[in-house]
Amino acid sequence: MDVAAGEASAARTAVLLTGGGSVCPPREAHPAEPKDGGTNPTSRGEVGSCQVATKPLSDADEHRGREAEVSLLDESKFDVNLQLWSLRIPREHCTSVGRLLHGYMLDRARIKPIVEDPTSEKNRLVILSEKIQNSDLSEIPSHVLDPLKGLCNIEAVPYSLTLGYSYWGADHILKQILPHGMEVPTSFETVGHVAHLNLTEDQLPYKDVIAKVIYDKNQPIIQTVVNKIGTITNEFRVPTFEVLAGKSDMVTEVKQYGVTFKLDYSLVYWNSRLEHEHIRLVSLFQRGETICDMFAGIGPFSIPAARKGCHVYANDLNPDSVHYLRINANINKVEDRVFAYNMDARAFMHHVMTVPDSDGMQKTGEAVSNEDHYHKLATDEKEVVTLEMLNAGKDNQDSVNGSSVKKKTAVKRQLDKASEVFQGNRNTNKRIRGFHLTVFRPWEHVDHVIMNLPASALDFLGVFKGLIQREHWRGSLPWIHCYCFIRSTETKESILSKAESLLSTKIADPIFHRVRDVAPNKAMFCLSFKLPTETCCRDVNNVGAE
């Protein structure tokens, strides 16, 4: 039985070979006998083939046997012994022999085909491929062998090699452990040092061994293996985890597009699969723009946006998320451009959009941090020139009473460029010649509002009704990027109509971007649109009316 065939049929065979380090010293006579002394029923390989001793398992035995195997995980059971031939050569000829024997040497990942000869320092052993089965090396053609013999003395020597537990990948090992037909859970989400599994009901009896194999096979990166329990029901969108292997500490760091995120995976929401979406959306933002991130989490939109030179008002209801959001602003050196809030998203929007009283403070709500900065923002009289104005001049001087087709087309083009890679602009303190680039206060102007709470973000759209105070607002109205799920029973039209009814007006030129499929009948989308004038504006005589 050759190795490939052995691997393919491993799911229904018990590997009976035992013992051994990974490489056995060469022996003078060819060792055809199995290491168990031949007491087991074996299918013995020829010289140069893999000697895997196998015995068929009955279906009844299979489950019982496997569960016992699982609890013990006898690593020696995964040993596969290869009986090969090697060539003993003077060590100074290694390079030339290696070149001449190209295609006839052992070719296995992580195994060097030229090794030391335990009998003499002056020699080396060149391990030949499994296809060389005869001591006269008759499988090697003469045009290869003759120049070799002309170069130096060569001597064929039997070589025994054991590929053990440490050699095989997780997929190979788990296929042998798990019942035939069961999906092998080797792909999992990695969050820093944490491997996150979503085991199915039938995989649960094997959870410990699955975790051990994944832990062992992903050293040193994976330090913790967890399995998600049940479905997420809490409003912070944090799953409940069972730690299956390794340390229980889930405070870790993740790098995405050059930005470092620290988080406690057991306390905050994090989804590595959204990386591309985070990049896509932030790539639409321009340096100097003002962003409101209503459901910011630990900052995967906010921190890169701030790194790009945006001023970001970032909020989350989960105090642990806000804790890490602040840490991440510091780690990434954008603490002066990220203003963190720990509020309900509706209260947050009212808070940052409320024009301060004459004493300079907000009428409602309370910022968790940066209060000094916020106070400064609220009271400073600054020259306010945005890049938007710089770049597009009159076109972008949309008042709340009008819209610019040109601007919308430009942003739509940007939105369609989903593959654009975010490049953080580290030189955010540079000034554009002749202009003092500064930040708008949110009640004066916001460029983008991010709403990433797909399960219910649409329900928060009502917050925009009457939110903007016309006489304080400058420039165009913000883009809203509202994430949502669309199930097979729903359509884009039905989602749009729900959004419109919550905004109490029509949405012009909505853009749906498919983010990812979350289940066979459910996809995540980003609905982007320019906030309609009719929804959001109130004049000074109508303050408070929503």
Ligand SMILES: C[S@@+](CC[C@H](N)C(=O)[O-])C[C@H]1O[C@@H](n2cnc3c(N)ncnc32)[C@H](O)[C@@H]1O
């Ligand atoms: C799907 S996560 C998105 C986090 C982050 N924006 C991201 O892309 O990874 C939604 C976040 O909204 C927060 N959240 C849930 N309900 C909220 C509310 N009413 N107000 C503010 N934040 C809320 C949760 O704590 C969670 O961090």
